Amino acid sequence: MKYVVVTGGVMSGLGKGITTASIGRILKNRGYSVTAVKIDPYLNIDAGTMNPAQHGEVFVLKDGGEVDLDLGNYERFLDINLTSDHNITTGKVYQTVIEKERRGDYLGATVQIIPHITDQIKEFIRKAAENSNGNGTAEICLVEVGGTVGDIESMPFLEAVRQMAGELNKKDIVLVHVTLVPEDNMGDHKTKPTQHSVKVLRELGLHPDIIVGRSETVMNSSTKRKISDFCDVSQKAVISAATAKDIYEVPMEMEKEGLADVIRDFLGLEERPVKNDWYRIVSREYTKRASVAIVTKYGVEDVYISIKEALKHAGRSLSTEVDIYWVDAESYEESELRDVDGILIPGGFGPRGIEGKIRAIKYARENNIPFLGLCLGFQLAVVEFCRSVLGWENAISEEMGEGKHVIAILPEQEDVTDLGGTMRLGNCTVDLKDNTMIKKLYGSDTVVERHRHRYEVNPEYIGDIEKSGLVFSGSSGPRMESCEIPEKDFFLATQFHPEFKSTPTHPSPPYIGFVEACANRRKGE
Ligand code: GLN
Numbered sequence: 001m002k003y004v005v006v007t008g009g010v011m012s013g014l015g016k017g018i019t020t021a022s023i024g025r026i027l028k029n030r031g032y033s034v035t036a037v038k039i040d041p042y043l044n045i046d047a048g049t050m051n052p053a054q055h056g057e058v059f060v061l062k063d064g065g066e067v068d069l070d071l072g073n074y075e076r077f078l079d080i081n082l083t084s085d086h087n088i089t090t091g092k093v094y095q096t097v098i099e100k101e102r103r104g105d106y107l108g109a110t111v112q113i114i115p116h117i118t119d120q121i122k123e124f125i126r127k128a129a130e131n132s133n134g135n136g137t138a139e140i141c142l143v144e145v146g147g148t149v150g151d152i153e154s155m156p157f158l159e160a161v162r163q164m165a166g167e168l169n170k171k172d173i174v175l176v177h178v179t180l181v182p183e184d185n186m187g188d189h190k191t192k193p194t195q196h197s198v199k200v201l202r203e204l205g206l207h208p209d210i211i212v213g214r215s216e217t218v219m220n221s222s223t224k225r226k227i228s229d230f231c232d233v234s235q236k237a238v239i240s241a242a243t244a245k246d247i248y249e250v251p252m253e254m255e256k257e258g259l260a261d262v263i264r265d266f267l268g269l270e271e272r273p274v275k276n277d278w279y280r281i282v283s284r285e286y287t288k289r290a291s292v293a294i295v296t297k298y299g300v301e302d303v304y305i306s307i308k309e310a311l312k313h314a315g316r317s318l319s320t321e322v323d324i325y326w327v328d329a330e331s332y333e334e335s336e337l338r339d340v341d342g343i344l345i346p347g348g349f350g351p352r353g354i355e356g357k358i359r360a361i362k363y364a365r366e367n368n369i370p371f372l373g374l375c376l377g378f379q380l381a382v383v384e385f386c387r388s389v390l391g392w393e394n395a396i397s398e399e400m401g402e403g404k405h406v407i408a409i410l411p412e413q414e415d416v417t418d419l420g421g422t423m424r425l426g427n428c429t430v431d432l433k434d435n436t437m438i439k440k441l442y443g444s445d446t447v448v449e450r451h452r453h454r455y456e457v458n459p460e461y462i463g464d465i466e467k468s469g470l471v472f473s474g475s476s477g478p479r480m481e482s483c484e485i486p487e488k489d490f491f492l493a494t495q496f497h498p499e500f501k502s503t504p505t506h507p508s509p510p511y512i513g514f515v516e517a518c519a520n521r522r523k524g525e
Contacts, residue, residue, distance in 0.1 A: 001139070002141070003168070004141070004267075007177050019254075021076070024078045026259060035128075036082070039143065039146055040088070041153035043091045045092055060452045061082055062081050064427075067084065069306075093120050125143060149200050158201075161206065162206050171268040177210070189220075198211070208231065209233065211231060213227065213241065239258070249283070286319055287319045288523070292341065292343070294345075296346060306502070311324065313511065316504060318516055341369075345361060346376070361384040368488055370514055370521060374499070379397050385465065386406045392406070409456075426450055427451075449501060489517055
């Protein structure tokens with residue numbers, strides 16, 4: 001196993017996750033098999049309990065792991081399926097060490113950060129790297145250390161990396177440092193922040209092999225030379241990563257900068273035939289356009305990153321550029337929905353903004369505007385249908401308060417008390433009904449998709465609802481997984497989250513159907 005360790009300097013939000021995912025992609029295009037680990041130095045055990053408005057989307061893995069959104073980027077860029085083990089947090093490390101201490105595993109030793117915590121970190125990294133998990137064993141493992149070097153929180157992780165570098169053969173580990181290269185008002189690139197952050201790294205006993213400089217415009221050779229001189233890395237190992245129009249272009253830009261060759265030299269990798277299909281897919285030209293309103297309560301785009309990307313993947317495959325309009329569920333005017341080609345209601349928790357979302361669904365249904373509902377969007381589509389078509393004015397989800405609970409907690413979910421415990425998480429197999437749109441889209445009898453929710457369609461009302469024209473087209477046992485209205489051009493909602501499995505090379509079928517319907521509506525005008 002060879003390791004590519006990625007650290008970040010100067011500040012957060014530099015796009016370290018995209019850089020890491022892109023490094024993975026260029027290595028994969030060069031014929032190597034790659035996996036990836038994200039280290040999050042916070043004390044939370046996982047991202048499940050974290051507020052997405054602060055931390056971005058909670059991504060869900062096939063094993064039900066609720067993880068940092070960077071793992072979503074790894075899965076999308078690398079076409080792999082990761083597990084909870086691939087997201088290491090301080091919380092997980094300390095929990096494990098403390099459990100071992102209580103069991104007496106340390107045989108009376110004083111339990112300390114070095115060596116006990118650092119050993120545990122190394123063990124977790126190795127375990128995740130070797131966890132092939134149906135993807136075949138990877139040859140290279142990317143390790144992204146979250147946070148910025150110099151943070152107190154990330155110290156034990158950087159120390160673990162330092163130890164790893166000493167224990168492994170020189171050719172089995174390469175250190176990539178991603179830093180900010182700002183421009184002054186003359187447009188000159190400034191290297192001082194990079195120099196300082198490399199200095200911090202060196203004080204921790206780590207020396208970067210490669211420096212990736214994030215800047216608005218491409219760095220010229222004299223800037224690279226300066227970084228090379230001051231930071232003691234060869235000039236060809238200084239890589240310019242200018243802000244790209246589209247994240248999927250980043251690997252191509254990095255390939256052009258020679259990053260793949262530099263990593264190959266450091267790791268002593270053999271030359272293999274280059275595969276270019278990914279580049280072809282992500283640079284396909286757009287010939288059509290479609291606009292989609294996403295009605296949300298957060299207004300932070302990072303919360304819906306998988307949805308945004310899934311729309312993009314589907315759009316690319318249909319040569320359709322999708323323009324997204326973020327619509328505030330609590331304050332929008334109906335005119336904001338009038339001019340779009342499609343309406344999408346994403347997942348969410350809690351009552352805030354739901355009446356606005358229900359109104360948007362009503363508007364889509366009554367005006368035959370293509371509609372896609374996801375998780376909470378599915379539940380609210382059922383609520384809206386019950387209110388407007390069946391005349392059950394007080395229909396609501398049990399999560400939101402009193403009324404006729406057409407969406408409810410099923411008895412088997414009820415007795416679990418802690419917040420994480422009642423969630424239905426991760427992969428589930430969904431049976432698709434014959435002669436439905438969803439079955440046509442997937443082209444199969446069953447699909448495996450990912451869940452993250454607590455409430456379900458109340459079995460008591462399914463018969464009445466279906467009699468009135470809403471078809472539950474997907475199910476898993478007693479649980480309804482999707483619904484559609486056959487007489488509409490495109491009205492589909494899913495209890496699962498198809499966006500978590502969408503990648504540029506495998507766009508998600510419900511998203512393809514939705515974007516195609518939006519593009520057709522645009523064309524018809
Ligand atoms: N709040 C809803 C539930 O728990 C929907 C969750 C979601 O949209 N992810 O069932």
